[in-house]
Amino acid sequence: MSRKLFLPMAVFCVAASLSSCFKQYKGKIQIDGSSSVYPITEAVAEEYRVNHADIRITVGVSGTGGGFKKFARGETDISNASRPITAKEAAACKANNIAFIEIPVAYDGLAVVVSPTNDFVDYLTVAELKKIWEPAAQNKITSWKQVRDGFPDLPIRLYGAGTSSGTYDYFTEAIVGKAKSSRGDYTASEDDNVLVQGVASDKGGLGYFGLAYYLENKSKLKLVGIDNGLGPKFPSDSTVTNGVYAPLSRPEFIYVNAAAASNETVKDFIKFYIDNAAQLVKEVGYVPLPAEVYKLAYQRMLDNKQGSMFGNTTTVGADLEKLMKKP
Amino acid sequence: MVNRRLKEKMIEGVMMLCSFVTILTTLSIIIILAVDTFKFFGEVSIIDFFTDTQWTPLFSEKHFGILPLLMGTLLTTTIAVLFAVPVGLIIAVYLNEYASPRFTAIVKPILEILAAIPTVVYGFFALQFVTPLLQSFIPGLRGFNALSPGLVMGVMIIPYITSLSEDALRAVPKSLREASYGMGATKLQTAFRVMIPAASSGILVSIILAVSRALGETMIVAIAAGQEPNLTFNPMESVETITTYIVQVSMGDVPQDSLEYRTIFAAGMTLFVFTFILNNISFWLRKKYQNQYE
Numbered sequence: 030m031s032r033k034l035f036l037p038m039a040v041f042c043v044a045a046s047l048s049s050c051f052k053q054y055k056g057k058i059q060i061d062g063s064s065s066v067y068p069i070t071e072a073v074a075e076e077y078r079v080n081h082a083d084i085r086i087t088v089g090v091s092g093t094g095g096g097f098k099k100f101a102r103g104e105t106d107i108s109n110a111s112r113p114i115t116a117k118e119a120a121a122c123k124a125n126n127i128a129f130i131e132i133p134v135a136y137d138g139l140a141v142v143v144s145p146t147n148d149f150v151d152y153l154t155v156a157e158l159k160k161i162w163e164p165a166a167q168n169k170i171t172s173w174k175q176v177r178d179g180f181p182d183l184p185i186r187l188y189g190a191g192t193s194s195g196t197y198d199y200f201t202e203a204i205v206g207k208a209k210s211s212r213g214d215y216t217a218s219e220d221d222n223v224l225v226q227g228v229a230s231d232k233g234g235l236g237y238f239g240l241a242y243y244l245e246n247k248s249k250l251k252l253v254g255i256d257n258g259l260g261p262k263f264p265s266d267s268t269v270t271n272g273v274y275a276p277l278s279r280p281e282f283i284y285v286n287a288a289a290a291s292n293e294t295v296k297d298f299i300k301f302y303i304d305n306a307a308q309l310v311k312e313v314g315y316v317p318l319p320a321e322v323y324k325l326a327y328q329r330m331l332d333n334k335q336g337s338m339f340g341n342t343t344t345v346g347a348d349l350e351k352l353m354k355k356p
Numbered sequence: 357m358v359n360r361r362l363k364e365k366m367i368e369g370v371m372m373l374c375s376f377v378t379i380l381t382t383l384s385i386i387i388i389l390a391v392d393t394f395k396f397f398g399e400v401s402i403i404d405f406f407t408d409t410q411w412t413p414l415f416s417e418k419h420f421g422i423l424p425l426l427m428g429t430l431l432t433t434t435i436a437v438l439f440a441v442p443v444g445l446i447i448a449v450y451l452n453e454y455a456s457p458r459f460t461a462i463v464k465p466i467l468e469i470l471a472a473i474p475t476v477v478y479g480f481f482a483l484q485f486v487t488p489l490l491q492s493f494i495p496g497l498r499g500f501n502a503l504s505p506g507l508v509m510g511v512m513i514i515p516y517i518t519s520l521s522e523d524a525l526r527a528v529p530k531s532l533r534e535a536s537y538g539m540g541a542t543k544l545q546t547a548f549r550v551m552i553p554a555a556s557s558g559i560l561v562s563i564i565l566a567v568s569r570a571l572g573e574t575m576i577v578a579i580a581a582g583q584e585p586n587l588t589f590n591p592m593e594s595v596e597t598i599t600t601y602i603v604q605v606s607m608g609d610v611p612q613d614s615l616e617y618r619t620i621f622a623a624g625m626t627l628f629v630f631t632f633i634l635n636n637i638s639f640w641l642r643k644k645y646q647n648q649y650e
Binding site: 164167168186191192193207209210211212213214215216217218219223226227228229230231232234 | 410411412414415416417419483487488491496498499500582583584585586594604607610
């Protein structure tokens with residue numbers, strides 16, 4: 030390239046790249062929250078962008094609790110959540126005059142996993158999991174031998190969700206019996222990839238996270254069956270939906286700011302979300318809700334039905350269809 | 357004439373302001389750390405802080421014992437220093453006593469590149485390459501462990517030790533080396549019996565600076581050492597360092613101005629006190645031995 034040409038070319042290139050930076054978007058949707066719901070919402074957003082390149086959608090990951098904090102300050106339009114909003118968080122929204130519509134989008138199973146080199150664990154009972162994870166176990170339950178007679182005397186290494194994640198809240202509630210009640214001497218991370226990495230490389234490792242992350246890393250992990258008194262059950266589409274994989278299956282939600290929901294851009298996005306959820310949810314490794322529930326969810330938005338259907342009760346074993354039909 | 361003096365004054369003023377920036381930054385960091393640390397110790401006893409063997413401030417059963425974090429920091433630092441000091445020193449001796457000037461001119465810049473690699477890159481190098489490599493011949497080594505980031509951190513601080521030690525060796529008066537040769541000593545004897553002892557203060561300073569650097573290192577240990585507060589000195593175990601804990605809390609969603617939030621200031625203060633003492637020791641050493649041979 031001759032020198033003469035170079036400068037105008039360079040100027041043109043810079044100008045071209047700048048202009049794309051300052052591209053005018055027709056609408057903007059800000060989403061943040063749970064790392065477990067993130068793959069679903071991100072998949073929906075990606076699909077949506079194909080036909081709506083002029084709408085800017087950002088999806089952040091700051092944990093369910095962190096997401097609700099931003100949501101309550103009005104910083105986001107939609108909050109991803111892997112548990113229902115708590116009374117305290119709902120009060121924070123109310124204090125800032127923020128109303129919300131609660132929309133369930135998928136079921137998720139929590140996968141309990143060990144390393145593939147672990148040849149002695151096939152299943153664990155809920156009681157055994159509780160024994161491992163309850164606060165009283167801290168610095169006491171340190172070997173697999175203490176979990177069940179017959180297990181080898183191998184140090185037990187735990188990997189689990191960080192304290193601001195909805196997965197942590199759900200797991201502790203379902204297993205230990207009280208939300209946020211867990212031992213503290215384990216590798217706690219909001220980043221599920223850290224947990225996958227840890228369990229995969231540790232013979233005595235045991236971890237838990239959303240089923241989707243297990244499916245993505247199947248070759249590096251070994252799934253553990255959960256026995257709640259009816260024999261060991263493994264998470265699958267059917268066991269997660271029909272509640273057989275209890276107590277570690279749970280619904281996932283998005284919370285829509287009611288003021289934003291009256292905005293055509295957001296409304297259109299939510300409609301697209303619910304219409305395509307069943308298929309996309311499956312693609313990213315989650316379990317779709319029954320068609321009837323998606324229909325009810327859409328109706329919920331059209332009716333602008335605000336508030337949480339759980340009213341601070343638990344989602345462990347909840348029947349969504351029944352709850353949503355309640356007036 | 358007056359104009360010129362005014363100009364001088366103004367330039368002097370600007371220069372002074374610049375140096376104040378550093379002093380003010382240091383002061384404000386100390387103040388911010390101190391204020392929240394003080395509030396923290398209003399709620400948690402300082403005796404518990406230094407004697408409790410568990411660190412679980414984010415969980416329902418709270419323990420505020422800094423020892424597991426401190427131990428994690430000291431363990432990774434010890435591994436790094438044990439690896440870096442001999443290697444770094446041997447390189448310095450080689451470059452100064454044996455290598456041809458041409459070789460030195462090529463190797464030294466390459467060595468200094470080590471210091472320029474972003475630490476996050478070192479972190480992934482430790483996690484994805486060094487750990488699996490070590491696991492292939494150390495059975496029972498955990499996926500997150502203190503050994504691998506410790507060694508990688510050692511590689512990172514080698515240039516600090518080599519560079520400063522080499523300067524110290526070069527500053528030893530030629531007469532000493534010549535006297536040693538004159539007495540019939542070999543090259544090896546001269547290097548290790550004469551040159552290193554003569555340059556010992558400079559070498560010590562380089563080691564202390566490297567230790568400070570390793571104590572404060574964050575990304576390598578955050579990525580590869582794990583996030584499990586563990587009171588152990590076993591390098592095969594997963595440990596959490598003070599810096600990793602601070603990162604973990606700052607990235608999560610701990611509410612500001614809560615006790616959990618203040619733990620990071622107390623932890624940061626502990627680390628600061630450590631590096632502060634070390635820097636002062638190195639300052640004192642340098643001053644004490646500076647003019648020995650002049």
